[in-house]
Amino acid sequence: MNDAFGRPQSVVVLGGTSDIAHELLGRFAADRCRSVVLAGRNRGQLEQAAEDLRHSVSHVETVLFDAVETDDAAKTVVRCFEAAGEAVDLVIVAVGELGHQEQDEADPDRIARMVTVNFTWPAMALSTAAAALEQQGHGRIIVLSTVAGYRVRRSNYVYGSAKAGLDGFAQGLGEGLRGSGVRLHIVRPGFVRTKMTVGRPAAPFAVGPDRVAADILRGVERGQAVIWSPGVLRWVFSVLRLLPQAVWRRLPG
Amino acid sequence: MTLTVDVSAQPLSGWGRTAPTTSMVSRPTDTSSIEEVLRTATSGVIARGLGRSYGDAAQCSGGLTIDLAGLDSIGAIDEASGTIEVGGGASLHELMRSIIPSGWFVAVTPGTRYVSVGGAIAADVHGKNHHRDGSFTRHVVEMTIVTPTGTFTVSPEVDPDLFWATAGGMGLTGVVVSATLRLIPIETSWILVDSERFTRLDDLMATMEATDDRYRYSVAWLDCFGHRAGNHRSVLTRGDHAPGAALPDRLQGRSREVPGDPRLRVPRSAPRRLVNRMSVRALNEAWFRASSTAPGSLKPLAGFFHPLDGVGSWNLLYGPDGFVQYQFAVAPERGDLVEEAVAAIASSGILSLIAVLKRFGPGTPGPLSFSQEGWTLALDFPLGPPGLPALLDDLDDLVAQAGGRVYLAKDARLRPELLPVMYPRLADFTAVSRRVDPDGVLASDLSRRLGIVR
Numbered sequence: 001m002n003d004a005f006g007r008p009q010s011v012v013v014l015g016g017t018s019d020i021a022h023e024l025l026g027r028f029a030a031d032r033c034r035s036v037v038l039a040g041r042n043r044g045q046l047e048q049a050a051e052d053l054r055h056s057v058s059h060v061e062t063v064l065f066d067a068v069e070t071d072d073a074a075k076t077v078v079r080c081f082e083a084a085g086e087a088v089d090l091v092i093v094a095v096g097e098l099g100h101q102e103q104d105e106a107d108p109d110r111i112a113r114m115v116t117v118n119f120t121w122p123a124m125a126l127s128t129a130a131a132a133l134e135q136q137g138h139g140r141i142i143v144l145s146t147v148a149g150y151r152v153r154r155s156n157y158v159y160g161s162a163k164a165g166l167d168g169f170a171q172g173l174g175e176g177l178r179g180s181g182v183r184l185h186i187v188r189p190g191f192v193r194t195k196m197t198v199g200r201p202a203a204p205f206a207v208g209p210d211r212v213a214a215d216i217l218r219g220v221e222r223g224q225a226v227i228w229s230p231g232v233l234r235w236v237f238s239v240l241r242l243l244p245q246a247v248w249r250r251l252p253g
Numbered sequence: 254m255t256l257t258v259d260v261s262a263q264p265l266s267g268w269g270r271t272a273p274t275t276s277m278v279s280r281p282t283d284t285s286s287i288e289e290v291l292r293t294a295t296s297g298v299i300a301r302g303l304g305r306s307y308g309d310a311a312q313c314s315g316g317l318t319i320d321l322a323g324l325d326s327i328g329a330i331d332e333a334s335g336t337i338e339v340g341g342g343a344s345l346h347e348l349m350r351s352i353i354p355s356g357w358f359v360a361v362t363p364g365t366r367y368v369s370v371g372g373a374i375a376a377d378v379h380g381k382n383h384h385r386d387g388s389f390t391r392h393v394v395e396m397t398i399v400t401p402t403g404t405f406t407v408s409p410e411v412d413p414d415l416f417w418a419t420a421g422g423m424g425l426t427g428v429v430v431s432a433t434l435r436l437i438p439i440e441t442s443w444i445l446v447d448s449e450r451f452t453r454l455d456d457l458m459a460t461m462e463a464t465d466d467r468y469r470y471s472v473a474w475l476d477c478f479g480h481r482a483g484n485h486r487s488v489l490t491r492g493d494h495a496p497g498a499a500l501p502d503r504l505q506g507r508s509r510e511v512p513g514d515p516r517l518r519v520p521r522s523a524p525r526r527l528v529n530r531m532s533v534r535a536l537n538e539a540w541f542r543a544s545s546t547a548p549g550s551l552k553p554l555a556g557f558f559h560p561l562d563g564v565g566s567w568n569l570l571y572g573p574d575g576f577v578q579y580q581f582a583v584a585p586e587r588g589d590l591v592e593e594a595v596a597a598i599a600s601s602g603i604l605s606l607i608a609v610l611k612r613f614g615p616g617t618p619g620p621l622s623f624s625q626e627g628w629t630l631a632l633d634f635p636l637g638p639p640g641l642p643a644l645l646d647d648l649d650d651l652v653a654q655a656g657g658r659v660y661l662a663k664d665a666r667l668r669p670e671l672l673p674v675m676y677p678r679l680a681d682f683t684a685v686s687r688r689v690d691p692d693g694v695l696a697s698d699l700s701r702r703l704g705i706v707r
Binding site: 001002003005006007009032087134136138179180218221222223 | 264269271272273274275276308309313314315316573574575577636637639641642665666668669698701702
């Protein structure tokens with residue numbers, strides 16, 4: 001069960017090798033968490049993450065999936081819930097790929113892959129997870145979105161638009177869950193220094209995954225529907241969103 | 254399963270409004286439908302009275318919650334024995350309204366009248382007279398409990414194991430459908446109150462230890478703001494039921510007035526930050542200054558026992574995030590822990606709106622019954638401050654190391670591994686639970702979170 005501060009005892013992670021999810025799990029494991037299911041594509045990395053967790057969490061399972069296989073989205077979620085061995089308090093959706101804008105934008109197959117991995121599969125999984133949590137009568141969902149989807153830019157619009165789709169989907173889903181005992185939190189980090197962004201120039205307000213994890217925990221504790229990280233981005237982007245396109249276009253990064 | 258009672262899915266939370274979960278809710282009006290529910294249930298089932306436990310004790314995510322409001326019967330007073338039989342869903346409010354005019358009162362009342370008799374037993378609630386009279390279940394002559402394996406009428410003499418496991422058992426031994434309570438005679442509905450102010454915590458505690466036994470009722474309020482190196486402002490309020498002769502002529506016509514319904518109600522749209530540093534400081538200041546220091550003032554019973562009941566849904570004042578209440582008990586010789594806890598809270602900079610200190614008399618044989626001889630301190634914390642979860646975890650460690658415990662009726666966040674440390678007789682409880690509920694039908698969010706029954 002989640003406690004009064006939203007601290008879970010049982011967690012399912014879709015995208016189990018995500019650096020942000022890893023930071024979050026470290027904190028949950030040091031707290032009240034006793035069951036973790038890690039789902040992801042890379043068996044080796046998944047097993048390594050699971051092994052690390054087994055020092056402090058009594059029940060850790062792994063589930064393999066590939067987010068290009070949309071037929072498997074619902075099944076993967078069901079398998080994760082079964083593997084948890086108890087009611088699931090929290091589902092973290094950390095599935096996604098940053099891609100390579102220049103190569104992606106001109107290649108329809110790559111565009112399809114980016115949209116599938118960042119939007120279609122996670123949206124299908126979210127829908128299944130939300131229904132399963134509603135059935136349980138309680139639970140939380142954390143969806144990793146991004147500021148890149150808040151106002152899409154020329155420099156990463158394939159990724160940004162797919163994430164914008166997921167963000168919008170999650171907003172609607174979260175509204176629909178009001179009063180059900182299930183709560184959904186959308187996380188919009190800025191530039192995060194992770195293995196996903198290695199080799200890319202950092203944007204202003206860049207943070208590490210530890211900071212994002214801390215911001216998420218605070219947001220969950222306070223029941224925020226949208227969690228920005230760092231928090232100042234809430235205000236930065238409420239201004240950036242209103243900039244004329246001519247100015248927005250000229251911003252660096 | 255087919256039920257003879259209507260059920261509907263509903264989100265439920267405790268009085269602190271944290272961690273709401275959804276379950277089916279049924280409102281039976283007779284014992285036989287509760288028996289049917291418990292016999293046929295396939296998922297978790299828990300009873301709910303008036304929802305005044307602060308955390309997640311009276312909800313059952315994904316299962317069934319039995320709302321006992323329909324079992325609110327109040328029998329006739331047996332004048333010879335001073336007892337009365339009431340339904341498990343009857344509120345102490347209605348009970349008091351029914352018995353005060355005939356010159357009777359409940360033996361124990363918690364700080365609110367809006368609790369059900371079943372809930373009062375399940376939490377084994379205490380009042381300002383615990384140092385003298387013990388907890389609520391001490392004054393239960395017998396009770397009838399519906400369990401998954403049958404319906405039993407138990408007392409301290411008949412199946413004492415089940416009786417005492419139910420006292421403080423948080424509803425996990427079964428549904429208390431009725432109870433016979435021992436009442437106390439009163440001449441008036443007024444309390445003769447002595448108030449004293451203190452500026453040092455050790456003075457207050459020494460006074461309570463030395464002279465509490467002169468009073469039936471005793472409680473102290475601490476101002477967590479007024480701390481300066483061992484200085485804690487406090488007001489000690491003690492009293493007893495006023496005899497008829499103590500009432501002045503102008504009150505003679507109102508000698509057995511019954512408590513009314515709330516005159517004020519907090520709107521759902523209460524401002525988010527109504528409880529803040531300034532308002533808490535002002536309230537504590539006002540409370541300290543307004544406390545009468547004249548001995549022997551007369552107070553209406555409701556104002557003395559249930560000051561917050563005058564405002565309906567006062568929990569909304571804490572805003573949409575809700576609040577947690579933290580209450581611990583430690584042995585008489587560990588009074589130092591009270592000072593240590595207050596100091597830890599003060600240095601954390603986190604607000605506690607209410608801090609209430611009281612001395613407990615001996616506890617009951619109930620393995621999960623909270624009250625144990627010594628000191629108890631209750632604190633209210635609105636959700637929000639960043640360090641609050643960690644502060645309460647730290648207090649847990651202090652309390653556990655001192656051999657104390659926290660109150661499950663108020664808990665919403667204890668670490669499960671501390672439960673058997675704080676309640677070392679947990680195994681006795683589990684043994685009774687296995688006997689009456691071998692399939693583990695009875696469950697609540699609290700029991701799952703803490704692993705009380707498996």
